[in-house]
Every structure is written in structure tokens, then in C-alpha cells.
Amino acid sequence: MADPSSYRPKPGQIPDSPGVYKFRDEHGRVIYVGKAKSLRQRLANYFQDLAGLHPRTRTMVTTAASVEWTVVSTEVEALQLEYSWIKEFDPRFNVKYRDDKSYPYLAVTLGEEFPRVQVMRGAKKKSVRYFGPYAHAWAIRETVDLLLRVFPVRTCSAGVFKRSAQIGRPCLLGYIGKCSAPCVGRISPEDHRELAEEFCDFMAGRTGAHLRRLERQMQEAAEEMEYERAARLRDDIGALKRAMEKSAVVLADATDADLIAVAEDELEAAVQIFHVRGGRVRGQRGWVTDKVEAVTTGDLIEHALQQLYGEEQGDAVPKEVLVPALPDPVEPVAQWLTHRRGSQVSLRIPQRGDKRDLMATVARNAQQALALHKTKRASDLTTRSRALEEIAQALDLDTVPLRIECFDISHLQGEDVVASMVVFEDGLARKSEYRRFQIKGFAGQDDVRSMHEVVGRRFRRYLQEKQKSGEWGEEPTVEEPRGAEQSPEGEQTGPSALEPTEALSDAPTDDSPGAPTDDSAERLTDEDGRPKRFAYPPQLVVVDGGAPQVAAARRAMDELGIDDVAVCGLAKRLEEVWLPGEDDPVVLPRSSEGLYLLQRVRDEAHRFAITYQRSKRGKRLKASPLDAVPGLGETRRQALLKHFGSLKKLRAATVEEICQVPGVGRKTAEILAAALAGAAPSAPAVNTATGEIIEDDGAPPAALSAERGQDR
Numbered sequence: 001m002a003d004p005s006s007y008r009p010k011p012g013q014i015p016d017s018p019g020v021y022k023f024r025d026e027h028g029r030v031i032y033v034g035k036a037k038s039l040r041q042r043l044a045n046y047f048q049d050l051a052g053l054h055p056r057t058r059t060m061v062t063t064a065a066s067v068e069w070t071v072v073s074t075e076v077e078a079l080q081l082e083y084s085w086i087k088e089f090d091p092r093f094n095v096k097y098r099d100d101k102s103y104p105y106l107a108v109t110l111g112e113e114f115p116r117v118q119v120m121r122g123a124k125k126k127s128v129r130y131f132g133p134y135a136h137a138w139a140i141r142e143t144v145d146l147l148l149r150v151f152p153v154r155t156c157s158a159g160v161f162k163r164s165a166q167i168g169r170p171c172l173l174g175y176i177g178k179c180s181a182p183c184v185g186r187i188s189p190e191d192h193r194e195l196a197e198e199f200c201d202f203m204a205g206r207t208g209a210h211l212r213r214l215e216r217q218m219q220e221a222a223e224e225m226e227y228e229r230a231a232r233l234r235d236d237i238g239a240l241k242r243a244m245e246k247s248a249v250v251l252a253d254a255t256d257a258d259l260i261a262v263a264e265d266e267l268e269a270a271v272q273i274f275h276v277r278g279g280r281v282r283g284q285r286g287w288v289t290d291k292v293e294a295v296t297t298g299d300l301i302e303h304a305l306q307q308l309y310g311e312e313q314g315d316a317v318p319k320e321v322l323v324p325a326l327p328d329p330v331e332p333v334a335q336w337l338t339h340r341r342g343s344q345v346s347l348r349i350p351q352r353g354d355k356r357d358l359m360a361t362v363a364r365n366a367q368q369a370l371a372l373h374k375t376k377r378a379s380d381l382t383t384r385s386r387a388l389e390e391i392a393q394a395l396d397l398d399t400v401p402l403r404i405e406c407f408d409i410s411h412l413q414g415e416d417v418v419a420s421m422v423v424f425e426d427g428l429a430r431k432s433e434y435r436r437f438q439i440k441g442f443a444g445q446d447d448v449r450s451m452h453e454v455v456g457r458r459f460r461r462y463l464q465e466k467q468k469s470g471e472w473g474e475e476p477t478v479e480e481p482r483g484a485e486q487s488p489e490g491e492q493t494g495p496s497a498l499e500p501t502e503a504l505s506d507a508p509t510d511d512s513p514g515a516p517t518d519d520s521a522e523r524l525t526d527e528d529g530r531p532k533r534f535a536y537p538p539q540l541v542v543v544d545g546g547a548p549q550v551a552a553a554r555r556a557m558d559e560l561g562i563d564d565v566a567v568c569g570l571a572k573r574l575e576e577v578w579l580p581g582e583d584d585p586v587v588l589p590r591s592s593e594g595l596y597l598l599q600r601v602r603d604e605a606h607r608f609a610i611t612y613q614r615s616k617r618g619k620r621l622k623a624s625p626l627d628a629v630p631g632l633g634e635t636r637r638q639a640l641l642k643h644f645g646s647l648k649k650l651r652a653a654t655v656e657e658i659c660q661v662p663g664v665g666r667k668t669a670e671i672l673a674a675a676l677a678g679a680a681p682s683a684p685a686v687n688t689a690t691g692e693i694i695e696d697d698g699a700p701p702a703a704l705s706a707e708r709g710q711d712r
Helices: 039-046 055-063 075-089 137-147 158-166 189-203 208-223 227-245 297-309 329-343 353-394 446-470 547-559 593-621 636-644 647-654 653-661 664-679 700-710
Strands: 019-025 032-034 063-069 103-106 117-120 129-131 257-264 268-277 280-290 319-320 345-346 405-410 415-425 435-438 539-544 566-568
Touching: 019 075, 032 039, 032 055, 032 075, 039 063, 055 063, 055 415, 075 297, 103 137, 103 189, 117 137, 117 435, 129 189, 129 257, 129 280, 137 189, 137 227, 189 446, 208 227, 257 547, 268 297, 280 297, 280 353, 297 329, 297 415, 329 345, 329 664, 353 593, 405 446, 405 593, 405 664, 415 446, 415 593, 435 446, 435 593, 446 539, 446 547, 539 547, 547 566, 566 593, 647 664, 653 664
Parallel strands: 257 319, 319 345, 405 539, 539 566
Antiparallel strands: 019 032, 019 063, 103 117, 103 129, 257 268, 268 280, 405 415, 415 435
């Protein structure tokens, strides 16, 4: 615990102007970001007598080891910079709202040539118009099904669209009149875009103009005795009205507003937002946060506004934002919202009438959300704490393992040998810390040797970071595995270097870090406060396997002088826990929460490893002799295979015959013929079910044997 007076700036050193400040801990991590109209006055509040500070503020200033600030010209700029830094550094003492669920949106991809209507979740993308969020995806699909009768916009995927264009026949929706079938040219790109924009106008609440236009067209058709057309327009009007009825009218004056309510206690707060467009509730969402800093209701509202509108522009920011309490001061926030929208935004507390009644409804939703969250969280926290304590007791650890790393080896019959490292902090998956390895130190199948290499490489990187920080008086000798190269900065760059983490779509709902036991400063973070890879040591290493794998992992760490990290292995057969140097395993009860957590960690490492192994195998099996031909791109490779029908026929073709393919010149044909002549023809592929010899079509025959193999 640090003494705030040890890093307090000197009197007069802090400027008396607007700005944003950052508190960092002893490891250089940013733990708190704040803004102030006067940096001097605000920072002085943090360095008063500790007894007079709020308990959470006292914890923050005693955890911090330094403070720095950036001066800006206005409070609006300070608000924007604060939001950017909170999003970038994810400080542990700042209010961070997390969605209590993944909300679906109705999205229109206006950036495409033929805009598509679809359901989307997750982060918002550019050139996409969003409506919602909605409580259920089925509610979106029901609404879209009604509206497609009037606005037959494309809803199919890119693959279906391309396939329909190739065969010249639309999908079922095109035949039943719920798609204008742009795939077969029934409508021009300009007319289809206009149709999509009309769909967006209707969803945005501008419904009156469309209904009046259809009613006028229906009357004209009836007067001209075109009764079938009039009946179709009548049904269209009915479909639009049914779609409108799905959103309850809450404000009679067709108001566009967002209503935000907060329910809070001493430890947590829940925020609920109702999106009202055209007087109707068009969307609803909720957030929950831990109150890790001393905040008022106005502060919670300010943070909610930052998260809600920080990435929005234009009409996505409504004309009116109704809140239960105003931020202090309110003027910079109102100016910031006005800047995001591009026109005046009213930020106020509703005092009477329908808007106040609706705010009470939003507040009741927030209270229910907080009660439900506390019920779930209490059970979850208790279970995870009990699991970590059981592991510590079973393995005879001094402290509970707040950070657990698990390693697994995966291969297919000795080929494409890879490894994974997954990280659990406080019993939760920390997917941003996942890493994956290629085993290149040796060839063949040897799980024990692979485990030794991977664990050694992981902790070798840890020691390299420690060496850079200058914590050792003498620099240790850190050997690299065979096949890896050493860059001047000490990073692995050869074939056995660590690869970046693969893309992860199933991000965890709570990614807050644990509290790793570590006393290094520079090696934990880069200069901007971001954590470095492999800088945090775990308290427990789990390997997928029995005594041999555990011994290999322990030996790798002993060779590097790592003696403060515990090791265990979890064998699949009987779910036994193996410890280094022990002849008998530790058997945890089947009902043990500790065993269940170890199983989750092991299974996640296995999933991550086998996913990587399959991706590598897929890339290898898709390889073709044509890939190595210089100057031959994907388009000409496809043209060659389409012209000759198979790689076997292409290999037998002459230079003159290859030149007949459009886009292939004589020089390229000569290079191609020479390359194919030098490549050894592969053995014929055999269908094991029928015994039939399959003609080479450009895919390596290894694909067949791979299908028969079993992933490990």
C-alpha cells in the first residue's frame, strides 16, 4: 500500500485549467482516469487526509504510485478525452458498465451495393443503419416479415445472393413478392437503395407519410376500378399498421427521446434505457456496474451517456435525453451531446405528464434488473471463491490461485503439432490473454517433449521481460528452442515464435483482470499502460495430462529458475490431479467446485488448441502446386482449373494449350509448366467406402486421410 504523499505533485506544479488525469499503480498500469474543470483543485482533493476520503477513493489513491495529467482547452474536450482513455486503458477503479445480455438490433447494410436487412449483435459497424435494440430476435423477424410486403428489400446472405445471380433464379422470397430480387436484375441498384431508405425512414418513426401515400394510391386504384391493385395496397396498409402496433404508443406528441433511469445501492448500480422514436418504444437495454469509485447518481448518468453515445453520430443521438439526475456540471455534457448529434440536444429531468410517468416505468425496470443481477452474482461469486479455495487446499498452496494458466498439446497423427495456453483470472476466462504455439523445436509426435518446450517458451518470455526491467544484477542466459531466431530486442521471430491470438467471437461478459502477485514495474506494461504479453506470472500452471506431462512442465520451469509457480496436471481418464514428484494423484470429490473449475480450464485449453490445429490443417490441405507459381494469382488459378477441369490434366497440358486460357501469357505458361513438371505427382486418392480412385482435382489427397484421422 503506497502513501499518497510519496507521489504528490509539488505545489504550483499542477495547472489551474481543464484537463484529464491518470493514476497509475506501481506496475505502470492505468487504474483511474478522471476529468476536471480545474486540475489543481480536483487533484488536491485526492491528497488530503486519508481519513476524510471515501473508502473507495482511499483504496484507489493508496493503490496508485503516480499521477499524470493532460491539459485541454475546454471541458467538452476533457469529456471526450476521458471517454477515449477509459475505453483504451480499461481502468479498474472507473465505472464500467457491462451489458446484462447481448441485445439484437435490426440492421440495414447501406454500405453495400444492394443493402440488406438482417439481425445483428455485437459491436456496431460502419455504413450500417441500426434500429433497436430489441428484447428478442424473433420480435425483429416478425416485424421484418410484415414490412417486407411493403418494402421488399433484400434479406439473403452474400452466398445465397451470389448463387441466385449465377443460376438466374431468385429465392423463394423473390417468388412470393417479399423480395424485389435484385440478384436477377428485377430492380436496379438505385431503385433498390431507395426502397431500403424508405424502409429505414419507416423504422425511424416517419410512418405517417408512407401510410398517407399508400392510402392515396389505394383510392386512386379504386377510382380507376383496378380493384386487385387496390386490395393489395389495402393489405399493405394493414401490414404496416400491424407492425406499428407491436410498439406501444407511450408519448402522444411523437417525441424522439431516450429515457435513462438508475437503480443503485452501496456496491452496484443498474441502468435502464428506453429508446422512444415517434412516440413509440423502439428499443430497450440495460447495464450493470460495480461502484468501484465514489460516485453520485449524476456521475453514473454521465458515464452512461458516454458509453451510450460515445460512438454515435447524427440521428442516433436523439433530440431529447431524459434522466433522473443531471451531471455536475451539466453544460459540458449537453454541449458534447449537441456536437455528437449536430443539432441542439435537450438534457433534462422530466417534471410532469407522460414523460415523468414513463420515467417511473423505466426506473421500475432498473430496480428489477438490479435485484435479478444481485441474485445471480451472489451465487456466482460464492461458487468461484469456493472453487479457488478448494484448489488451494487440495494442492497445498499458500494462497488461492487468482491466475491459472493451462497448456494443452494438439496434433493429428503427429502432424501440425500445436499448443494452447488459456488463462483464468478469479475463476473467469480471460480470453484476451489466450496464446497459441507452433511446435517446431522437433519433428514428430511427443506430447511430453512438446509440453516441455511450450512451458519453457512461455516462462522464457516472462524472464526476458524481467531482464529488460533490470531487476537482475547479472543477466541470465536464456536459451531459445531449436528452430527459433533471436531478434536484437530479444523477441522470438523464427518459426517457433509465438503466434498472435486467434480471433474470438465469444468474448466473456466480464473481462476484468484479477490481482496477479507481482512486484515488477516496467515489464508489466508498455509506456502507454497496456499490459505486455507474458508479463504476468500465474500462481498455478495446469497441464492436460498425467505425471509425465507434469514432470516435463516442472522440469522446464526448474531449468529457468522458476520456483514460485505451482504445477499440476489433470488426467482425462479418471479426472485425477497429478503433482510433480508424487507417485499417487490427488483425487478431488466428484461434487467438488474446485474439480469442476479445473475441468473447465482443461476443456477450454483443449478447445482452443484443437481449433488452432484444425485451422492449420485446413490451410495445409488446401495448398496446391499452383500456389507456389510466381505471378499466378487466385483469379488465374481458378481460370486454369476451370479450363482444364483438374490439376492432373493441367499438368499434362503443353505450353501452347496453357496459353489458350484467358489472361495467361506465354511466359507465365512456361513458368507454370516448369513448376508442375518439377512437382512430384501425388498418389491417387481412393474413396475408402467404395474403393473408387478419385481423379485429382487440385485438392491434395491427404484431405481424405485427414477425414479418417482423429483429432487429439
